[in-house]
Amino acid sequence: MTEKQLHPFAALQIFRKTLVLYLVPLVNVLFERNWEALRAALRQDIVLFLLVCGVSWVILRASSWSLDENGTLCLHWKLLFRFDRTVRGASLAALTIERPFYFRLAGASRVTLYPMGEPKKRTLTLCLTKGDAAQLADQLLPVEAPSLHRPKGGERAALGLLGANGLSTLALFLLAIRQSRQGPDRYELAFAQINFLAGLAARWLPTGAAWLLAFAGFLLGLSLIRSFVQTVHYEVWHTADQIGSSGGWLDRFEIRVKTAEISYADVRLSPFARLLRRWPVFVTAGGCSPELPLFVYRSGEEALFRELLPEFxxxxxxxxxxxxxxxxxxxxxxxxxxxxxxxxxxxxxxxxxxxxxxxxxxxxxxxxxxxxxxxxxxxxxxxxxxxxxxxxxxxxxxxxxxxxxxxxxxxxxxxxxxxxxxxxxxxxxxxxxxxxxxxxxxxxxxxxxxxxxxxxxxx
Structure with missing residues (x-):
């Protein structure tokens, strides 16, 4: 059993939690409004940045992980005192692998383990290389002879529309219907609505509210694009004891869930789902609640539904x-x-x-x-x-x-x-x-x- 180091991107979590510290020195600049105050704030930010870099280096050097042949993961901490946390594959309810775009550029993956019965704050998240993440997932929750299903056409469109981005669905539902019928490029179509919203806001609203509405429309368009990008290469699969999905284009993701540990399955019916006649199905296992639905099935076509979750x-x-x-x-x-x-x-x-x-x-x-x-x-x-x-x-x-x-x-x-x-x-x-x-x-x-x-x- 060989100990391995975490990926250097594990330090990003520390930088994210200390981001507020970099903004504190800039508060004086807002009140002083002079170059001397700005230079002093930048010097303080540099000192804080170097300090956080040093702490991150120490944490990376002191942390390691190992995986034995029985499928047991052990996270080690060796600095002043020794701390070990052990997670067995048999004790997991679910596992997720996330590879945001900037993680992919550095060959990194974020693996989150959801032990049975543990709340979400007690999950274990590791930043590993792509190869180590795949090896860890295959050891802890191996996928054997999966049956695959890849959504196409309207099913994939419904998957993006009926996900967690409810505001996108609310504001741009008719836009998506028009896209599926006429077929223009979804990216151009989403951004084209900005001009329409800006014109509407300029005609009817005060200046401040007009800017807010235009900005909100821009964010909603980006959210809709993100929903559809997540469905690229999307597939759902199941084995004798697991169910899961994977996909994404810029941001890749994968989830593996033990069927026996599913707490409940949730079909979320919204007015738009009723109009589309397609029902998104979400599953929750322990503290794991995926953002995207596991799959979307058409009303009256429950064959896949019964195959994946026969007890539902x-x-x-x-x-x-x-x-x-x-x-x-x-x-x-x-x-x-x-x-x-x-x-x-x-x-x-x-x-x-x-x-x-x-x-x-x-x-x-x-x-x-x-x-x-x-x-x-x-x-x-x-x-x-x-x-x-x-x-x-x-x-x-x-x-x-x-x-x-x-x-x-x-x-x-x-x-x-x-x-x-x-x-x-x-x-x-x-x-x-x-x-x-x-x-x-x-x-x-x-x-x-x-x-x-x-x-x-x-x-």
């Missing part, structure tokens, strides 16, 4: 019982919506130039209020085909969730008002300290969930 069951297509249900669903968006709507009405008579500007937050919170209405009508828990399923509303997303992991903690929280109407909030706590809360559930439905989890023969 969607919650029944039923409306939740709303009699005497709590109005807490409307509070997060309803209160700011009422305030913005009131300010908008007042501005019509007192300051008409701000009316259009105030309409933007009003519409934003109105969308959140519509999401609250969806949660009021659809949120709940059900048992279906021996699986515990639930729906919960967050923003404009309705999460349809199937619970996989049997080792979870279920908590019922009742206020005096909820107890009076036989309702409760259910909180599901999964390994990795991941929690899901379903609000205002009828107590008889909660009792069924407790009875199901207490049954030792449920699996």
């Amino acid at each position: 069951r969607m919650p029944p297509d039923l409306l939740a019982r709303t009699e005497q249900r709590s109005l807490i669903f409307f509070a997060p968006a309803g209160i700011p919506f009422a305030l913005c709507a009131l300010l908008t009405l007042i501005s019509v008579y007192t300051l008409p130039s701000l009316t259009v500007t105030l309409l933007f937050p009003t519409v934003f919170f109105a969308a959140g209020l519509a999401g609250g209405m969806m949660g009021y009508r659809r949120e709940g828990v059900w048992l279906r085909d021996g699986q515990l399923t639930l729906r919960r509303q967050r923003g404009i997303y309705l999460h349809s969730i199937c619970v996989f992991h049997p080792d979870l903690c279920l908590t019922a929280n009742q206020s005096p008002w909820a107890a009076n109407v036989d309702r409760t909030n259910l909180t599901f706590a999964f390994p990795g300290r991941v929690k899901l809360t379903v609000r205002s559930v009828p107590w008889r439905d909660a009792q069924k969930c407790f009875e199901f989890l207490e049954n030792p023969l449920r699996r």
Whole structure:
């Protein structure tokens, strides 16, 4: 078992955490506004930079890692005292390999290990060379005879649109539909919207708000491009005991998840997903929650879905019982919506130039209020085909969730008002300290969930 050094890019994490230190000396420059203060600030920044470089060199020299033939990783620290952390491949719930563009230029990879039951802050991240990262992943979570699936055409477009970049989807959804029908280059098409947004802002908004809107449109365009770039060379695969995906163009990524350690699978339904008739599926294992969906399947074509996750069951297509249900669903968006709507009405008579500007937050919170209405009508828990399923509303997303992991903690929280109407909030706590809360559930439905989890023969 040979000890190996970390990649020098491991020091980037130290530089990122100390970035604020370089900005502190520049604060005086903002107040003094003279060249002497600037030179003094630069001298202090140079001293801090050299100090951090020295600390980084010491850490790199004192750190090493080794991997034995049994698939056990050991991270070593030898400076003044010895510290070792050991992770066995059998104890992992998931593993990710990330290679951002600047990492690829230096031949580096960032490997993150997710031990079973550990929260996200207890994950282990290593910066290794490309070859060492591949060797480590193959030793800890080997992939044997995988079945591959590569999304194409509309499925790939939906994968990019329905990922975590919700704002891109919200602002540029119609743009993406136009692209898929007419076929212009996606990069040119995204940037072409900047001129349109700038013209719209200049016509209707005050100068400051116009600049903010144009800048926001620019960022949204970049975000949409990033979503599509992530889907280049994307593929999803599964074996007898694992499921995973890989892809990316400028930034490469790979994820490997043990099927037995999946806490839950989440189908996120948004208004745009309903229009596309394609459902993105996310999985969570321990503290690992990938940014992109594992795959996207078309409504009515669940063959791949059943092949990858045969135990998954969607919650029944039923409306939740709303009699005497709590109005807490409307509070997060309803209160700011009422305030913005009131300010908008007042501005019509007192300051008409701000009316259009105030309409933007009003519409934003109105969308959140519509999401609250969806949660009021659809949120709940059900048992279906021996699986515990639930729906919960967050923003404009309705999460349809199937619970996989049997080792979870279920908590019922009742206020005096909820107890009076036989309702409760259910909180599901999964390994990795991941929690899901379903609000205002009828107590008889909660009792069924407790009875199901207490049954030792449920699996």
